[in-house]
């Protein structure tokens with residue numbers, strides 16, 4: 001991340017949302033501002049989809065309405081997150097540059113009338129998007145209301161890949177840089193298979209739909225290239241802005257944990273502040289766990305620094321199969337979970353519900369029902385609650401557990417023709433994360449090649465692609481005293497999706513003390529019993545040959561009957577566990593309790609649905625307690641609840657309630 005720190009001049013938790021006043025007559029704006037004041041809004045994102053209004057024809061600008069908006073917000077003391085409108089170029093742009101449209105994998109050219117339709121590799125798009133960013137920076141870069149730049153909107157959504165001729169040319173350029181010679185490329189892609197050897201660079205292209213499965217190494221590189229191409233678009237806009245406006249931080253709204261196509265480990269060095277959007281899976285009755293995962297992942301991408309929750313929803317969204325509304329108190333529980341996990345800004349999509357367009361059924365801070373509604377009163381009371389939290393700003397979250405997270409591995413695993421369609425990296429990550437969440441252990445996410453020395457326990461639920469460098473990193477971690485838990489179908493391939501020389505798990509063989517000789521996936525619905533009371537796996541088993549590990553549990557039946565199911569290997573000062581079948585979050589305790597003991601970790605002893613996180617400040621520590629259960633819960637820590645002002649040695653958290661407690665005693 002850049003060095004500009006937090007939003008300049010902001011010393012309170014930021015609160016607000018996307019504000020699209022261009023959808024309303026200007027008479028409404030005064031009411032908006034008055035209601036924002038009532039709700040405690042102090043930051044709004046504007047201009048995200050306003051290109052067609054700001055530049056109605058190429059090179060012709062109309063800033064009148066935006067100038068007036070800037071002044072109105074400024075006079076009300078509301079800061080501005082200024083969007084560059086480049087996620088939605090105007091109709092004139094596509095009319096002039098039909099070649100800039102996205103081409104999908106099956107060859108369809110995407111039409112106008114939506115958003116996200118421009119190819120990241122189009123030179124015309126690059127030129128037009130950097131130009132509008134520069135013009136905006138010139139006009140508003142020194143305005144005192146400007147707090148942060150919000151470049152584009154959600155890179156990678158709705159489309160992350162483009163298969164146009166311009167993309168094919170850019171992909172070739174990217175490959176030439178990566179491999180330098182065709183021989184290297186042929187070897188990395190294994191083109192001896194199915195007669196694909198290339199003799200001319202011009203013949204190398206994008207992995208469009210073909211007769212059968214397309215070369216997986218080519219597809220993996222195309223996923224890398226596509227993420228990089230989007231990143232280049234961001235960097236180009238950022239640099240155009242920075243040249244005019246060097247002192248205001250520049251960010252873009254990520255979708256950590258929900259958009260699989262962008263490798264955010266690479267993006268973090270390019271943004272000044274990390275910002276994230278998160279929407280609940282509405283139908284999941286325990287969707288607070290997925291929310292916590294996304295927030296922890298965002299904080300990890302932000303290298304532990306405070307981050308902005310740029311968007312979430314006050315109630316239902318409009319784009320899921322069933323847009324279940326949030327129930328009373330859920331808006332606050334969600335917001336404080338993000339805040340507890342490091343967010344110093346709590347923002348929504350959007351301020352006022354749209355009457356027209358594709359998102360008219362999406363909730364908003366000010367819903368169609370207006371100020372008499374439940375949602376509005378919860379929005380106001382959240383704003384009031386946040387007002388008393390200035391001292392929390394900048395405090396940090398610490399974790400002793402890390403889950404490995406690598407987009408490249410996920411891209412590779414998601415390709416076709418895997419040993420079982422029931423293998424899902426995300427399902428495994430969710431299950432392990434859920435277990436840790438219920439055990440009230442705070443989790444970071446880490447790239448497998450990152451420094452892991454701060455952690456006592458590292459969990460690898462889905463490390464299908466694991467480089468030799470990452471394996472060496474894990475070995476060092478274990479030898480140095482760490483505890484490692486590895487799930488099945490890990491360390492199978494290298495960075496080119498080629499099976500490791502030496503076979504499955506080869507780079508981790510000495511760490512795990514075993515080898516996997518053959519995959520033994522299970523039939524749909526088939527279950528296998530383990531030699532531990534009541535523990536049953538499904539989806540997967542391995543034929544394991546031990547090479548030093550001890551057997552914690554074996555399979556009682558199924559194709560691997562009599563063979564190891566869960567193992568533990570001592571290496572140096574640490575230990576490494578291997579789990580060769582799918583256990584659900586309940587059953588994972590049999591593995592993780594053992595790993596906690598090895599790691600010297602203690603799981604929380606509160607009720608399972610009491611979410612507890614700590615933030616550590618310069619002068620005090622804060623405990624954020626969110627009760628997702630139906631019974632009140634007592635906190636085992638004394639302090640002052642900054643939301644209610646109550647003090648006590650053991651504060652009660654009502655069912656559905658939230659506490660943010662400044663703990664008694666000095667900061668640790």
Ligand code: GAL
Nearest residue numbers: 153154277279311317349362
């Ligand atoms: C986000 C997007 C917003 C809005 C929102 C609706 O992904 O950035 O513009 O569409 O979804 O949930």
